[in-house]
Every structure is written in C-alpha cells, then in structure tokens.
Amino acid sequence: MADIKEPENTIVMETTKGTVFIELFPDIAPKHVDRIKKLTRERFYDGCTFHRVIEGFMAQTGDRSGTGREGSSHGSLKSEFSNNQHLRGTCSMARGNNLDSADSQFFICFGDCPFLNGQYTVWGQVIEGMESIDRLKRGEPARDPDKIISMKVVADVN
Secondary structure, eight states, X not given: OOOOSOGGGEEEEEETTEEEEEEEOTTTOHHHHHHHHHHHHXXXXXXXXXXXXXXXXXXXXXXXXXXXXXXXXXXXXXOOOOSOOOOTTEEEEOOOXXXXXXXXXXXXXXXXXXXXXXXXXXXXXXXXXXXXXXXXXXXXXXXXXXXXXXXXXXXXXX
C-alpha cells in the first residue's frame, strides 16, 4: 500500500493496467490541484482514455472525447509554474500554445523531461503504481487505448 501522508491530497487511479497512487502538491499548484480534485469528484476522468502515450516521454489523458482536443466545462487555468522538475512519475497539466490554457488534460512522465521544466504546471507525483503507467499501450492514439477505470480522492474512499 502506498505511503499516504494526506488522504485529501492523494489520488487513487484505477487503470486498465493497474492501480496508481498520486500525491498532490497543493502548496505549489493550488488551483490545478483544486481542479484535479473537482474533476475527480465529478467522475470526469472515469472512462477517459490515455489518448497520447509516447515511449520514453509521457502518457496523456483527461479528454473524455479521446481525441486530445477537448476539456471540461470549467475553462482554462492560469499557469502555476514552479521549480519542480519533470522527473519519472511527475504529473503535469497539458496545455495548448497559450501558457494559461490548461483545463482537464494531464500527463505522467515516463522518465526525466527537463525540457518541460518551467513551461508546464506540475501538480503531483506518482508514489506507487508507476509500473502500471509503464504498461500502457503506446500511440497517438494507441490502438484500443488503455483507460482510467476510476479516479478518486483517497479521503473519499470508504
């Protein structure tokens, strides 16, 4: 079982490849963490595919259409860049060309991605289950892509 420090700031994500625990970083990205928790509690992420999975780079999800072109009904967030590095297991918000265009889509880094530092909002870190992310089918999109079965805030799990 994952070493969970704060159940209110930990996500458990059930994927088609296994369970992943993510520690949230409200101190460095409070608005993004609030958005992730809001969408999680709305069950927005349940059923989302990993629509962009690039070997050695990252796995992206958070678009209910599975195309990578859509988001939630909550609109864009202002960036919250930090000194946190994009390392293996880092969870960061995807965005368009506009630095303040993150909404619901996020990615998890397979390895260190220093070229992303200071350009994308880091909001969490995989603390257990990275091997499940490693097993996701690759592609843009992958054929028969893997999915998030369910995503919950640990404090809400009975």
